[in-house]
Structure formats: C-alpha cells, structure tokens
Amino acid sequence: MKHEAKNFNHLLGKLAGFSEKMLTAHFTLYAGYAKKLNEIEEKLAKADKTLANYSFGEFSELKRREAVAFNGTYLHELYFEAMNSKKTEASGALKKAIDESFGNWDEMVKDMKATASSTPGWVLLTYSKVDKKLHTYIMFEHHIGLPAHQEIILALDCWEHAFMIDYGIGKADYLTAYFAAVDWSIVSKRFEHAMKNQMV
Ligand SMILES: [Fe+2]
Known part of the structure; x- marks a missing residue:
C-alpha cells in the first residue's frame, strides 16, 4: 500500500x-x-x-x-x-487502570515526564498484554526499545525537533504544554480497543 x-x-x-x-x-x-x-x-x-x-x-x-x-x-x-485544544477527560476504565498501574494520575504523569527526561526519542504509554497493566517505555530513534506484547495508547515525541523551536532546551516546559494538549478521549478509545487484544 x-x-x-x-x-x-x-x-x-x-x-x-x-x-x-x-x-x-x-x-x-x-x-x-x-x-x-x-x-x-x-x-x-x-x-x-x-x-x-x-x-x-x-x-x-x-x-x-x-x-x-x-x-x-x-x-x-x-x-x-491525540492532541487537541479541547479539554477531555479519560474514561473511567482508563482512570482505573492508571490508578492500578501507577498509584494515581499524578504518578503516571510523573513517570512519563521522568521517562521523557531519560531519552532523546519517544516515550510510549502502553497496555501490556503480559500483566494487563499500563507501562511507560522508551523508544530510541523510532524503532528500538519497545518490549513485546504492548499496545501503544499514547506516543510522546521527545525528539528535539518536537520542542526546540519554541522551548530551546526547556524540555520540562514542553512537557507541561504537551500534557495540556493531550486528548484523553482518544487515549481512552485506544485503551478500550487495546484491552480486547490479549495474548494467544
Ligand atoms: Fe517528531
């Protein structure tokens, strides 16, 4: 194609x-x-x-x-x-999974931000078919680092081109803007779909 x-x-x-x-x-x-x-x-x-x-x-x-x-x-x-100017909320199911996987919503954001500080590549929020929980993983370049059996529900671009024009080396400020722009209704739909895919 x-x-x-x-x-x-x-x-x-x-x-x-x-x-x-x-x-x-x-x-x-x-x-x-x-x-x-x-x-x-x-x-x-x-x-x-x-x-x-x-x-x-x-x-x-x-x-x-x-x-x-x-x-x-x-x-x-x-x-x-998964970016939008609309302020959308995560579904109840996604919020519950975030609580169970990270402790609470703020801890999930903290985890993603810390993971972002650890890579010049991508940060992925995934649903793991192994333990049926959400995880954050680093993807170097575009293709290195994603463990098996993961469904990607959110992809955060941490390459310098994603933020340097507006923020210089201020990656933390970019991340604040990014989380304000995430459309959680889309992430919730992806999560709903991901849960249907189990290991066979
Ligand atoms: Fe990019």
Whole structure:
C-alpha cells in the first residue's frame, strides 16, 4: 500500500504552547518519513534477497531501516491524533487502570515526564498484554526499545525537533504544554480497543 501523510493543519493555532512554526516543521518531518517508507518498500520489493548480508547488502540495509520510516510515520500519527485544544477527560476504565498501574494520575504523569527526561526519542504509554497493566517505555530513534506484547495508547515525541523551536532546551516546559494538549478521549478509545487484544 502507499503510505500517505495525514493533514494535521487543523491543529495550527489551536494548541497552547505549540507555535505554527514548530508544528509546521514537525508536519514536514513526519511527511518525510511517509515518503521514505514508500521508497523503502518499493526498493525492498525489487532488491536481490540472495545478496542479503549482515555486514552490507542492499536488501539488508533497507530491511534494517524499514521500521525507522514505518514508526517515524505511524508514531507521529499516534502523537498528533491525540492532541487537541479541547479539554477531555479519560474514561473511567482508563482512570482505573492508571490508578492500578501507577498509584494515581499524578504518578503516571510523573513517570512519563521522568521517562521523557531519560531519552532523546519517544516515550510510549502502553497496555501490556503480559500483566494487563499500563507501562511507560522508551523508544530510541523510532524503532528500538519497545518490549513485546504492548499496545501503544499514547506516543510522546521527545525528539528535539518536537520542542526546540519554541522551548530551546526547556524540555520540562514542553512537557507541561504537551500534557495540556493531550486528548484523553482518544487515549481512552485506544485503551478500550487495546484491552480486547490479549495474548494467544
Ligand atoms: Fe517528531
């Protein structure tokens, strides 16, 4: 299939703490990943599999970067799609899971912020099919670090491009703005869906 970057221009001027300049630059980077994903998939379809090699080979190099472009595309969608100027509340089920997994809501936010301080990449809030609880994990680059059996319900972009235009090195202020922009109704829908997927 051909991957197409979605249009998130409806967010411009709507998110407190996210300038149009920063969001527009971010949308451009996101679209670049979708373009590269198409390019990688097209080249993989034609690459000679008999020349695959751990040290170097066209198929092997493309295969090694495939998940970068894939997650570079779809993690950004998880990020932008769960942002909104509307102040929405998490569902009762999600709030209960947060309490059971982290102790309380504030501890979940504290955990995500501490995890954000630990990586230049992504912070993911996941539903684990292993212990049926919520967890935070770090994803380096776009593709390294996600444990098995996780359903992503929130993806927080902590790459410098996500905040430096507006905040410089003030990552903590970016995180404050981010949590004010999260659309918890979307996260609740993802959680509801994630719970239906169990280990088989
Ligand atoms: Fe990003």
